Amino acid sequence: GQNIDQPTEMTATEGAIVQINCTYQTSGFNGLFWYQQHAGEAPTFLSYNVLDGLEEKGRFSSFLSRSKGYSYLLLKELQMKDSASYLCAVRLNTGFQKLVFGTGTRLLVSP
Amino acid sequence: AAGVIQSPRHLIKEKRETATLKCYPIPRHDTVYWYQQGPGQDPQFLISFYEKMQSDKGSIPDRFSAQQFSDYHSELNMSSLELGDSALYFCASSSRTGGVSEAFFGQGTRLTVV
Secondary structure, eight states, X not given: OOEEEOOSEEEEETTOOEEEEEEEEOSXXXXXXXXXXXXXXXXXXXXXXXXXXXXXXXXXXXXXXXXXXXXXXXXXXXXXXXXXXXXXXXXXXXXXXXXXXXXXXXXXXXX | OOOOEEEOSEEEEOTTOOEEXXXXXXXXXXXXXXXXEOTTOOXXXXXXXXXXXXXXXXXXXXXXXXXXXXXXXXXXXXXSOOGGGOEEEEEEEEOSSSSOOOOEEOOOEEEEEO
């Protein structure tokens, strides 16, 4: 089976830095995606890692270690609008590469 | 830029009724995915299509079926609806060509079964 774990909830203050971790055990791996989802809305793509290392995109960075089955999403200079759920998703290399989502982390940014 | 379009946005049905959800993928995307997201839960993969052929199947009940048509739009048909089917249903599309091929999600259809 597929197992992707994230913390359920995190809180942080405006302007701070927060790291959201994701560990995975999947039957096959062909990339890891991070999505942001506001309540009742569609997930929106944030970042993608397929090789080990850090990918930086503005205030967001994502890190991957394939040998450890581990990734994190780093959010800098937090803003109130960053309050959302953050979903870690693994793309499998079996079949037609479906995305399997983690449990999601609800981030609450306070003033 | 064109996005994934889903219709309807909201749907209310009674138990044992039938519902049809529609998805129009981004032009030139060759893969469509359907996901179900219950309240407070992560999206659960239901089924996917690649080039109009079913490519993968997840936790989709036998009461549900889906297909992709020649114009690449997809429909999720849900019969004998149960209260537990109330959820957000997302359609996503991606292209297998190109580097990242992330999935782009539609706005979802909120199905309420009463």
